[in-house]
Amino acid sequence: MSAARQNPFNTVAAHAALLIYTLIALFPVFVIVINSFKSRRAIFREPLALPDAESFSLIGYQTVLKQGDFFLYFQNSLIVTVGSLFFILLFGAMAAFALAEYRFRGNTLMGLYLALGIMIPIRIGTVAILEMMVQTGLVNTLWALILVYTAQGLPLAVFIMSEFMRQVSDDLKDAGRIDGLSEYRIFFRLVLPLVRPAMATVAVFNMIPIWNDLWFPLILAPAEEVKTLTLGSQVFIGQFVTDWNAVLSALSLAILPVMVLYVIFSRQLIRGLTSGAVK
Amino acid sequence: MTALTLSNIHKSFGKVEVLSDVSLTVEEGEFVVFVGPSGCGKSTLLRVIAGLEDATSGTVEIGGEIVNSTPPAKRGIAMVFQSYALYPHLTVRDNMGLGLKQEKQPKSVIKERVDAAVQMLDLASYADRHPSDLSGGQRQRVAIGRAIVRQPKLFLFDEPLSNLDAALRMNTRIEIAALHRKLSASMIYVTHDQTEAMTLADKIVVLRDGRVEQVGSPMELYNNPANRFVAGFLGAPAMNFLAHGPLPVADGGTLGIRPEHLRLTPEGRLTGTVTHVERLGGDTNLLVRTEANEAITVRLFGQDSTEVGATIALDFDDHAAFRFDLQGQRLR
Numbered sequence: 178m179s180a181a182r183q184n185p186f187n188t189v190a191a192h193a194a195l196l197i198y199t200l201i202a203l204f205p206v207f208v209i210v211i212n213s214f215k216s217r218r219a220i221f222r223e224p225l226a227l228p229d230a231e232s233f234s235l236i237g238y239q240t241v242l243k244q245g246d247f248f249l250y251f252q253n254s255l256i257v258t259v260g261s262l263f264f265i266l267l268f269g270a271m272a273a274f275a276l277a278e279y280r281f282r283g284n285t286l287m288g289l290y291l292a293l294g295i296m297i298p299i300r301i302g303t304v305a306i307l308e309m310m311v312q313t314g315l316v317n318t319l320w321a322l323i324l325v326y327t328a329q330g331l332p333l334a335v336f337i338m339s340e341f342m343r344q345v346s347d348d349l350k351d352a353g354r355i356d357g358l359s360e361y362r363i364f365f366r367l368v369l370p371l372v373r374p375a376m377a378t379v380a381v382f383n384m385i386p387i388w389n390d391l392w393f394p395l396i397l398a399p400a401e402e403v404k405t406l407t408l409g410s411q412v413f414i415g416q417f418v419t420d421w422n423a424v425l426s427a428l429s430l431a432i433l434p435v436m437v438l439y440v441i442f443s444r445q446l447i448r449g450l451t452s453g454a455v456k
Numbered sequence: 457m458t459a460l461t462l463s464n465i466h467k468s469f470g471k472v473e474v475l476s477d478v479s480l481t482v483e484e485g486e487f488v489v490f491v492g493p494s495g496c497g498k499s500t501l502l503r504v505i506a507g508l509e510d511a512t513s514g515t516v517e518i519g520g521e522i523v524n525s526t527p528p529a530k531r532g533i534a535m536v537f538q539s540y541a542l543y544p545h546l547t548v549r550d551n552m553g554l555g556l557k558q559e560k561q562p563k564s565v566i567k568e569r570v571d572a573a574v575q576m577l578d579l580a581s582y583a584d585r586h587p588s589d590l591s592g593g594q595r596q597r598v599a600i601g602r603a604i605v606r607q608p609k610l611f612l613f614d615e616p617l618s619n620l621d622a623a624l625r626m627n628t629r630i631e632i633a634a635l636h637r638k639l640s641a642s643m644i645y646v647t648h649d650q651t652e653a654m655t656l657a658d659k660i661v662v663l664r665d666g667r668v669e670q671v672g673s674p675m676e677l678y679n680n681p682a683n684r685f686v687a688g689f690l691g692a693p694a695m696n697f698l699a700h701g702p703l704p705v706a707d708g709g710t711l712g713i714r715p716e717h718l719r720l721t722p723e724g725r726l727t728g729t730v731t732h733v734e735r736l737g738g739d740t741n742l743l744v745r746t747e748a749n750e751a752i753t754v755r756l757f758g759q760d761s762t763e764v765g766a767t768i769a770l771d772f773d774d775h776a777a778f779r780f781d782l783q784g785q786r787l788r
């Protein structure tokens with residue numbers, strides 16, 4: 178924004194609104210993290226106090242690391258999230274490229290068909306999915322989750338990326354064809370780098386719901402060795418007693434990898450937003 | 457030998473026919489310019505030649521071989537695009553070398569040819585930069601270099617100067633002409649700018665709505681246009697068309713007189729009022745409204761003191777005037 182158009186009141190108001198929003202958004206996270214370092218009694222006596230010498234306790238983390246296979250759950254969640262994102266981005270980008278680049282009969286129809294999934298929640302098909310997974314023997318494997326999440330993420334991915342790919346210069350692709358690049362090289366080396374912001378957007382939109390999902394792990398992969406972190410943490414929440422130290426510690430740990438992934442993608446996301454153009 | 461022969465090329469996108477029955481030849485070493493208003497199918501024709509689009513019917517022959525089903529990379533062509541289309545992730549040097557690398561040429565050959573092109577186009581100080589660090593003119597030179605390096609049988613240029621500013625456009629135009637003299641390669645150059653067409657071409661192909669209107673050398677087309685469209689398209693300022701001129705014309709026909717063929721004389725056959733004067737120093741353009749209420753342009757060489765609002769009389773040599781019928785065909 179140019180200095181001439183800046184109104185000091187507007188600037189202050191905008192920043193105040195953003196600050197308030199940031200505080201509101203971060204408050205629950207903050208409460209979870211500080212309480213995960215406190216003893217059970219301190220959590221309930223003064224939930225908003227910072228841990229001090231007296232109330233500091235790592236009991237929650239000890240429970241989490243001892244009980245259950247926390248690292249295994251962690252690893253499962255990471256494999257499922259990263260695997261699903263990889264397939265969503267790969268197949269989504271490939272389908273988007275085909276829709277954006279090639280003229281073929283039924284192109285528009287195919288695009289609409291693929292976009293239909295945006296409007297229909299995949300959970301409606303849970304029973305059918307479960308039956309299919311049983312028949313293919315994929316129940317209680319991480320593949321079951323990866324496949325379902327890939328299917329869940331693809332519609333929006335194709336929709337967003339095909340819009341971006343239409344903006345990539347045709348001349349650039351044609352220059353590649355004249356220089357003898359294969360369609361795969363054109364796709365991977367010329368087009369994909371130019372739609373990185375779109376890929377980051379798709380990745381961020383898909384990552385959190387996949388990482389946090391409880392529904393499909395519970396139905397498709399409840400076995401001990403394939404439990405995801407969200408499902409694994411449920412053991413601390415009982416019908417009558419809940420081990421709050423453990424729950425809060427598990428949640429605090431679960432935030433970390435998502436944050437790392439988010440930082441990786443958001444750099445691309447911001448670059449896309451600020452540069453404003455694909456060309 | 458002929459570098460390119462097109463026979464009865466048709467091209468439709470769905471129901472829309474963009475090219476209809478285009479046939480022409482490009483001789484070895486010839487500089488051919490396709491010119492026409494935008495949307496007339498010039499780029500499409502070039503893309504059919506390059507193999508980026510398939511013709512709906514008709515054959516494309518390059519160097520005596522039918523190439524209808526040969527992929528672009530194997531046609532022995534190189535193309536320069538209006539938007540430069542440089543690979544953003546490669547340096548200038550790698551941009552130029554990629555085509556040869558794909559052909560599996562040895563490294564020494566690639567280096568030699570890239571160095572030669574860098575030298576020829578004065579790009580030595582930018583050779584290791586990325587396209588994003590170059591100005592428009594430099595980018596276009598890199599794009600031209602990328603074409604030269606491949607040593608193609610046929611160069612294709614699609615409006616390569618349209619994104620440059622006026623001064624740079626003239627310089628680059630002269631560079632392209634010099635390049636053609638030096639390489640004596642066959643070139644096809646697409647433009648909507650009649651100046652570029654007139655100054656560069658050995659042969660001009662005028663296109664309108666996907667049809668070839670006329671083919672010939674720049675002076676043939678200027679002196680002998682086949683129809684009203686060609687007459688109006690080539691030459692600047694454009695030819696004047698009068699329905700009520702001093703010479704008889706066919707019913708609904710027009711009389712065409714170039715602005716430079718009109719002169720001021722007291723007893724001229726055309727009279728009118730000056731509505732605007734453009735003084736360019738070397739030339740003076742008068743915009744005149746005739747008694748029959750038709751707008752015409754007069755190009756006077758040198759400086760002239762005629763003022764806006766003056767009533768003037770104009771005349772011309774009868775043999776310099778063109779007659780067109782109702783359909784715009786030239787009557788001789």
Ligand SMILES: Nc1ncnc2c1ncn2[C@@H]1O[C@H](COP(=O)(O)OP(=O)(O)O)[C@@H](O)[C@H]1O
Pocket residue numbers: 469474492493494495496497498499500501
């Ligand atoms: N891929 C395409 N699909 C449909 N119509 C097209 C396509 N490419 C070009 N056209 C149409 O063909 C006509 C000629 O286009 P083009 O060859 O780009 O014109 P020019 O280069 O002379 O300005 C235009 O009307 C354009 O809309």
Ligand SMILES: [Mg+2]
Pocket residue numbers: 498499500615
């Ligand atoms: Mg064009």
